[in-house]
Amino acid sequence: MKWHFSHQLQVEVFRRNFLIRVQLExxxxxxxxxxxxxxxxxxxxxxxxxxxxxxxxxxxxxxxxTLEHYPKMTEKMLEEIQSEAFKRWSLEGCLIIHRYGQLNPGEKIVMVATASLHRQDSLESCAFLIDWLKTKAPFWKLEHSTECDNGKWVEAKEDDNIATRKWDKIIPNKARDI
Structure with a gap:
């Protein structure tokens, strides 16, 4: 399947709604x-x-x-992140939207949402998704500020890496039910 810069992947399986979009809009x-x-x-x-x-x-x-990405690499990683959430929690649906291009202060960059039968699965999986997206999704951010006209590439923050690693130690609900 050929991916375009802006696409929508939507699959329904057993009432589950998986949605990933990478878009300018x-x-x-x-x-x-x-x-x-x-x-x-x-x-x-x-x-x-x-x-x-x-x-x-x-x-x-x-x-x-300015957010940049390589479409095939980005979509593959977003699918892997979403798949990992479904493995860890009992979810009825999952949404990942990430924008690219030039964005101004106050504009939306990303949205993640999870739907489940019970709140704990939804709350934990939503936090997991955004933590993993921050460190694993291949988006590059070039920030233009009053300090630097040409922009400065944003480096990963150690706090984001710590937030991602904490999920290695957490046993999600799905695993607890087994």
């Missing part, structure tokens, strides 16, 4: 959540996270941020 979190849960009355809870472009970076005013 903005999105509406309310509409996305409605679509994630549409016609699935088994869902007892949905958790979501929406990441925004901040206006400050290291005490400098941020003018804009």
């Amino acid at each position: 903005d999105f509406d979190p309310g509409i996305e959540i409605d679509n994630l849960s549409a016609d699935n009355y088994h869902i007892g809870g949905i958790s979501s996270f929406v990441g925004l472009v901040r206006d400050m970076y290291n005490d400098h005013k941020l003018i804009s941020m």
